[in-house]
Amino acid sequence: MPTRSLLLLAAVALTACATKPISPAGARVTASEMPPPPSCTALGEVKGRAGGQVTGQFVDGDALVGAALDDVRNEAGALGADYVYVGKPQYGVYFGSVRSASFGGRAYRCSDPAVATDARARSSDRRSFATDPSSARW
Secondary structure: OOOHHOOOOOOOHHHOOOOOOOOHHHHHHOOOOOOOOOEEEEEEEEEEEEEOOOHHHHHOOOHHHHHHHHHHHHHHOOOOEEEEOOOEEEEEEEEOOOEEEEEEEEEEEEEOOOOEEHHHHHHOHHHHHOHHHHHHOO
């Protein structure tokens, strides 16, 4: 019986750290390291995070960055944004290996839908974001 309880506890702990899928509102948000044009209105600050001390060891760096980017897009989408200006990812290092990634950014609503569409075409590749943890400042 104790083994069963321990397995249940482990499953719950891992589920709590799992990444969230992109929401319908988040899917409409373009994330870019380029500032938006002046026609866009700032809606607020957003943050996205993925991984952790336990679950991060089972995910590679690119997947962590992608999941953190999806998380920040979900937050921006919840504010009604269609564009989010993000910085470089920050990495969490535990016992010498990267276990988490996070983004901070500012959500915008652009009056011209073509702005977000054009930016999406230019920055749709997640690899355009700094995904090499060795280049990060610890």
